[in-house]
Amino acid sequence: MRxxxxxxxGGLSLAGSIQVAMANGWNxxxxxxxxxxxxxxxxxxxxxxxxxxxxxxFGVMFYSLFRYRHAKxxxxxxxxxxxxxxxxxxxxxxxxLIGMAVPATATLKQMYDASEADLDILVTGQQWRWRYDxxxxxxxxxxxxxxxRAQIRGExxxxxxxxxxxxxxxxxxxxxxxxxxxxxxxxxxxxxxPDLAVKQDSVPGFINENWVRxxxxxxxxxQCAELCGKDHAFMPIVVHAMEEExxxxxxxxxxxxxxxxxxxxxxxxxxxxxxxxxxxxxxAVCVSCHQEDGSGNPPAFPALxxxxxxLDDRDRHIDTVxxxxxxxxxPAFRSTLNPVEIAAVITYERNAWGNDSGxxxxxxxxxxxxxx
Amino acid sequence: MATNPAPKPVPQHASTAAGGxxxxxxxxxxxxxxxxxxxxHKEIGTLYxxxxxxxxxxxxxxxxxxxAELFQPGLQLVQPEFxxxxxxxxxxxxxxxAVMPAFVGLANWMVPLQIGAxxxxxxxxxxxxxxxxxxxxxxxxxxxxxxxGGPNFGWTFYAPLSTTxxxxxxxxxxxSLHIAGISSILGAINIIATILNLRAPGMRxxxxxxxxxxxxxxxxxxxxxxxxxxxxxxMMLMDINFGTSFFNAAGGGDPVLFQHLFWFFGxxxxxxxxxxAFGIVSAIIPTFARKRLFGYASMVYATAAIAILSFLVWxxxxxxxxxxxxxxLFFMYCTMxxxxxxxxxxFNWITTLFRGSISFxxxxxxxxxxxxxxxxxxxxxxxxxxxxxxxxxxxxxxVVAHFHYVLVPGAVFAIMAGVYYWLPKWTGxxxxxxxxxxxxxxSVVGVNLxxxxxxxxxxxxxxxxxxDYALQFADFNLVSSLGAFLFGASQLLFVAVVVLCVRGGRxxxxxxxxxxxxxxxxxxxxxxxxxxxxxxxxxRPAH
Amino acid sequence: MWEVVKSVLAAFFGxxxxxxxxxDFQHGRAAVFITVGLLMAMLLxxxxxxVAVVAAR
Numbered sequence: 022m023r024x025x026x027x028x029x030x031g032g033l034s035l036a037g038s039i040q041v042a043m044a045n046g047w048n049x050x051x052x053x054x055x056x057x058x059x060x061x062x063x064x065x066x067x068x069x070x071x072x073x074x075x076x077x078x079f080g081v082m083f084y085s086l087f088r089y090r091h092a093k094x095x096x097x098x099x100x101x102x103x104x105x106x107x108x109x110x111x112x113x114x115x116x117x118l119i120g121m122a123v124p125a126t127a128t129l130k131q132m133y134d135a136s137e138a139d140l141d142i143l144v145t146g147q148q149w150r151w152r153y154d155x156x157x158x159x160x161x162x163x164x165x166x167x168x169x170r171a172q173i174r175g176e177x178x179x180x181x182x183x184x185x186x187x188x189x190x191x192x193x194x195x196x197x198x199x200x201x202x203x204x205x206x207x208x209x210x211x212x213x214x215p216d217l218a219v220k221q222d223s224v225p226g227f228i229n230e231n232w233v234r235x236x237x238x239x240x241x242x243x244q245c246a247e248l249c250g251k252d253h254a255f256m257p258i259v260v261h262a263m264e265e266e267x268x269x270x271x272x273x274x275x276x277x278x279x280x281x282x283x284x285x286x287x288x289x290x291x292x293x294x295x296x297x298x299x300x301x302x303x304x305a306v307c308v309s310c311h312q313e314d315g316s317g318n319p320p321a322f323p324a325l326x327x328x329x330x331x332l333d334d335r336d337r338h339i340d341t342v343x344x345x346x347x348x349x350x351x352p353a354f355r356s357t358l359n360p361v362e363i364a365a366v367i368t369y370e371r372n373a374w375g376n377d378s379g380x381x382x383x384x385x386x387x388x389x390x391x392x393x
Numbered sequence: 394m395a396t397n398p399a400p401k402p403v404p405q406h407a408s409t410a411a412g413g414x415x416x417x418x419x420x421x422x423x424x425x426x427x428x429x430x431x432x433x434h435k436e437i438g439t440l441y442x443x444x445x446x447x448x449x450x451x452x453x454x455x456x457x458x459x460x461a462e463l464f465q466p467g468l469q470l471v472q473p474e475f476x477x478x479x480x481x482x483x484x485x486x487x488x489x490x491a492v493m494p495a496f497v498g499l500a501n502w503m504v505p506l507q508i509g510a511x512x513x514x515x516x517x518x519x520x521x522x523x524x525x526x527x528x529x530x531x532x533x534x535x536x537x538x539x540x541x542g543g544p545n546f547g548w549t550f551y552a553p554l555s556t557t558x559x560x561x562x563x564x565x566x567x568x569s570l571h572i573a574g575i576s577s578i579l580g581a582i583n584i585i586a587t588i589l590n591l592r593a594p595g596m597r598x599x600x601x602x603x604x605x606x607x608x609x610x611x612x613x614x615x616x617x618x619x620x621x622x623x624x625x626x627x628m629m630l631m632d633i634n635f636g637t638s639f640f641n642a643a644g645g646g647d648p649v650l651f652q653h654l655f656w657f658f659g660x661x662x663x664x665x666x667x668x669x670a671f672g673i674v675s676a677i678i679p680t681f682a683r684k685r686l687f688g689y690a691s692m693v694y695a696t697a698a699i700a701i702l703s704f705l706v707w708x709x710x711x712x713x714x715x716x717x718x719x720x721x722l723f724f725m726y727c728t729m730x731x732x733x734x735x736x737x738x739x740f741n742w743i744t745t746l747f748r749g750s751i752s753f754x755x756x757x758x759x760x761x762x763x764x765x766x767x768x769x770x771x772x773x774x775x776x777x778x779x780x781x782x783x784x785x786x787x788x789x790x791x792v793v794a795h796f797h798y799v800l801v802p803g804a805v806f807a808i809m810a811g812v813y814y815w816l817p818k819w820t821g822x823x824x825x826x827x828x829x830x831x832x833x834x835x836s837v838v839g840v841n842l843x844x845x846x847x848x849x850x851x852x853x854x855x856x857x858x859x860x861d862y863a864l865q866f867a868d869f870n871l872v873s874s875l876g877a878f879l880f881g882a883s884q885l886l887f888v889a890v891v892v893l894c895v896r897g898g899r900x901x902x903x904x905x906x907x908x909x910x911x912x913x914x915x916x917x918x919x920x921x922x923x924x925x926x927x928x929x930x931x932x933r934p935a936h
Numbered sequence: 937m938w939e940v941v942k943s944v945l946a947a948f949f950g951x952x953x954x955x956x957x958x959x960d961f962q963h964g965r966a967a968v969f970i971t972v973g974l975l976m977a978m979l980l981x982x983x984x985x986x987v988a989v990v991a992a993r
Contacts, residue, residue, distance in 0.1 A: 046853050046865055047849040047852065047853060048849075048852050048853070049785050049852045050854075059781070060781050060782055060784065060785060063779055063781055063782045064776065064779070064782045064785070067775060067776050067779055067782065068776065071772035071775060071776065074736075074772075075768070075769070075772060078739065078740070078743060078768065079765060079768075081743055081747065082743045082746060082761075082764065082765070085743065085746040085747045085748070085749070085751070086746065086751055086761070089682075089746070089747070089748055089749050089750060089751050090750075090751055090752070091683065091750040091751055091752040092752065095748075095749070095750040095751070096750055097682065097683040097684040097748070097749045097750040098684065098748040098749070099684075099685075100687070100748075102687070102688060102690075102954055104951060104952075104953060106744075107688060107691055107737075107950070107951040108949075108951050110736075110737065110740050111733060111737055111949060111950055111951060114732065114733050114736050115733055118729045118730070118732065118733070121729070121779065122725070122726060122729060125725065125779050125780060125781055125782075126722060126725075126991045128781040129718065129721060129722065129725070129780050129781045130718065130991075130992065132781060132784070133718045133721075148558075172467070173467060173468050173861060174467070174468065175467045175468075175469065179466060179467070179864055181864075182863070183466065183863055183864050184466075184861065184862065184863045185863045203715075207553075207557075207558065208553050208554040208557075208558055209551055209553070209554065209648055211713065211788060213788075213856070215785060215854045218784060218785055219784075220713050220784045220785065220787060220788075221713055221715065222713050222714045222715060224642075224648055224649060224714065224715065225553060225642055225648060226641075226642020226643060226647075226648070227642060227647070227648075227649070227715065229714075229715035230715075243854070244854070244856050244859075244863075245856065246713075246787065246788040246789070246856045246857075247551075247788055248477070248546065248547045248551075248554065248857070248858040249554060250477075250554065250558060251472075251473040251474045251477065251545075252473060253473075253477075253856075253858060253859060254473065254856075254859035254860055254861050254862065255473075255861075321474075597961070599957075599961065690952065690954060690957055691950045691951055691952075694947045694948075694950045695950050697947070698947075698948060698950065701977055705981060705984075718992045719985075719988050719989055719992045720988075722987075722988035722991050722992055723984060723985055723988040726984050726987060726988060727984060730984075733950075734950060737950055
């Protein structure tokens, strides 16, 4: 009796500490959507079922190991078959599983119903960033890792959202059904935000679908969840969920900014404007391979600083950025960056780090090049 | 199962498989040539086991590099490109170079002994099957030194990361897998031919030890799925080198086709890696509980059920790839079903313990740890089967925790249990008990420190295959890395025990373990190079 | 034949009286059991697939 009480006390305190631990960054989040809550419930249900089975099974096992020790002179019994017991312990797990299958099926069906969405967003995975296209809204941008490389190398202290911050987050409204369409420009990536319980592979050449209806405004962070090359760990996702009105305002502003950027294609840009914009783009998009100081990592990632061959051939420089290099790691940026960004980053590369070529590239030139 | 009368005097050949010369083959080569050309199942078994132990340490070193980089947030030791090579090679070496060859080695040594056969049915094929492996793995390991580095796309090598975007060495990686695959297929053919044809007279199928049963079924699985792997890697080869588009959407193909084909191989593959472990544990527990295995027939049925069902669950590795709803449901239901026969086996082992008379020699320690820790791995597997929940688990450390629990304190502990159990038969000495106990306890602590926190880091949101991580995962990773270093170092004790045991130790009689059944315990310890040249009379126990 | 089906079902479930199994092995032919087993496995697949189709509606 006393042993039983000791076991019970031990078991309860273990269960209690598990509960505490789980509430403090050790467990799957409940999340901020109805679906994420359902998934969390399914997870907890199957978890406690496993705990219960474990307690019984390991209980019998450890009891046997203690009670029937040879050293204590236990004599082995002689049974090796029992139809009733075997039927019962096969039937009970079967019934438990059938029981679990019902709510699991219901939740899965909910997840698969992306119909009647209020907003459609095309999410394109690229090595190594995400591109977001608000379909039908004329708003599109890429979202790059925002953590400075110096932090990764240990030269600076870690920021609070180390590896979970971006230069431009995805902005969505709460209380509206947002449908995501997923694809990729190169290898398979996977878009995952735990608080939204959305994870879907981005497969090149195919389109996958998922959806979310967020209940609470806030900032939700996630990461790429499919090995996609060297910077798989460095292409996070940040979703900023806003109240509906705030979102509508944001969307309108963003559309205006995009069209301003588009208008900027036609005008003449001054050198210092190009350099400033170019440095921004370079830091967000190019440093992971070519480094902040342009030294790259030859032979896979050529140096840009002091690269005479590049400086001597302006056309080739443009071609490389716009169309990439076939058979090498350099991707084509024609659909990732707009003409202003491309012109600016090339200008920056031709003048930074002592390159000082004096060359500049105008957005209009790139726009024409892109229409070839 | 056999309870043998006092062993009949066996014609003795004064040799052991572990050393010494045989008198029966006067022109038998010695030294290196002997090991190169041997067709003896004991010597080939030893070769497989030594090869596997070497690969275990190589794969282990790669894991140490991974865990050293993951010790703290930030990139301190290696670049992401190299880190990806380390995780990939760790997986490939452990799966194809350590676990599978270890089980084949144990099969080679023990299946003929357990069925009363003089050797495997196809001894020269047996030799060839083994020697393919050092070739395959020298080639695979050499890719690390090639320009562009070795495979860096995960041991599951999904396309197009492994085709269009892969390093030049990938073609050699494919060749090495082909060679290893041929080795497995030929070995499996040998096993089936041996078990079906060379059993001692009077030994019916339902009299065979469970280790033999599990290997018979595993061999069928190997023959069914290794050709599928060969097909996938050949399609990769075509895409990389000959301009085809099996896995390239731009050419009309489909990257997801790769995953279907790979996992149709891959899921039975993981059962290939665990069924022999079930067989080993089913031999050890009855011996040290001094009680017959509970429910022998249902253990056989459960093994067969698991094998058949293993062909019906492959897409549970693909729940987030964009399958149609019906497919997702089908695979969820089948995956949940397969938990039942697996659970039944655990119940059978525990019921064998119940009201037995249990002692705790080293093989038993590992077998008992297997039952507990494999079951924990099974629980996380059951959680993964719930498809909607899997959207949160997939490609996180929760999955890494699951498969390492079933493979390390699962398959690897079972292999070590088998080694400790059968070392007296192989060498004539008992393994050093104290050292083995140290090995056991350090391994148990190490393995749990390494892999238990991974459940939490996965649930907290840490993806797989990343060299650097966000700050909320730091504590879990610290503990995991410390555990990994402990576990890795402890395996040196295992090497020490094995080497010491080969060289000497407390003498072991033929019946090395008091209550061990099965035919291998009727031959002397150490087992002579040639055993059962005349088939033994097999008497089955009264039902 | 019904006896064979019952035994195969029992094998799927995993539990059967040892005595019944002995009788099967004594008086039955392996080929029959294996064939029926394979057919019933295919039936199982069809059944689970049907459940999945119905559940998805």
